[in-house]
Amino acid sequence: MDQENNILILAENLWKIYQLGKQEVKALCGVSFTISRNEFMAIMGPSGSGKSTLMNLLGCLDTPTKGKYYLKGKSVSTLSENELARIRNQEIGFVFQVFNLLPRATTFHNVELPLIYKGASKKEREEKVRNALEMVEMLDRMNHRPSELSGGESQRVAIARALVNEPSILLADEPTGNLDSKTGQEILNLFHKIHSQGNTIIIVTHDRDNAQQAQRIIYLKDGKIEREERKGDET
Numbered sequence: 207m208d209q210e211n212n213i214l215i216l217a218e219n220l221w222k223i224y225q226l227g228k229q230e231v232k233a234l235c236g237v238s239f240t241i242s243r244n245e246f247m248a249i250m251g252p253s254g255s256g257k258s259t260l261m262n263l264l265g266c267l268d269t270p271t272k273g274k275y276y277l278k279g280k281s282v283s284t285l286s287e288n289e290l291a292r293i294r295n296q297e298i299g300f301v302f303q304v305f306n307l308l309p310r311a312t313t314f315h316n317v318e319l320p321l322i323y324k325g326a327s328k329k330e331r332e333e334k335v336r337n338a339l340e341m342v343e344m345l346d347r348m349n350h351r352p353s354e355l356s357g358g359e360s361q362r363v364a365i366a367r368a369l370v371n372e373p374s375i376l377l378a379d380e381p382t383g384n385l386d387s388k389t390g391q392e393i394l395n396l397f398h399k400i401h402s403q404g405n406t407i408i409i410v411t412h413d414r415d416n417a418q419q420a421q422r423i424i425y426l427k428d429g430k431i432e433r434e435e436r437k438g439d440e441t
Contacts, residue, residue, distance in 0.1 A: 213241070246419075305364045341369060
């Protein structure tokens with residue numbers, strides 16, 4: 207596949223400026239990069255560096271003040287609200303620090319929700335939920351509710367839910383933030399397994415150990431890319 211066709215995300219001169227009364231806050235200042243299909247990338251930076259703002263733009267949860275964002279060759283800023291909602295449901299799988307599981311719903315139903323929004327048939331939902339739960343090794347817990355699961359198990363369910371629509375990108379925001387170090391490493395190992403099966407993964411984190419799991423790290427500081435590091439680079 208030629209390099210241009212292999213680009214999944216193209217960010218060109220992205221700015222995000224918030225107006226707080228008379229004050230202007232520049233959360234992102236001209237950020238540009240590309241992400242290839244099947245890349246495992248980390249976006250790292252301290253609080254206030256702009257990484258959460260960038261994650262919101264990449265996840266189509268927000269739009270840039272200036273600049274262009276292309277996802278699979280399409281300019282996101284030209285898309286309608288319905289098209290953006292479809293992208294969030296089908297092209298991007300979100301994993302957050304807080305698991306966001308419905309407390310009264312079973313594991314199966316929590317993972318099934320994106321498929322219900324998509325309008326998938328019962329047969330398709332059954333098959334895809336089972337496949338996603340098998341991938342995260344939670345098939346035997348599919349009838350359990352969140353209160354019956356450990357933190358690590360809850361995050362596995364959240365990852366299965368993110369994967370169930372077979373998205374182009376898995377976007378994870380501090381995915382081990384609420385977990386102890388051993389459980390956190392198990393979740394990172396799971397990301398490696400998912401990546402090895404062809405998924406593109408972006409982890410947003412302030413934790414260097416988490417970021418080091420990725421093939422490539424973009425360091426943000428004060429809304430700008432401070433530097434970039436690839437596995438094997440002497441930095």
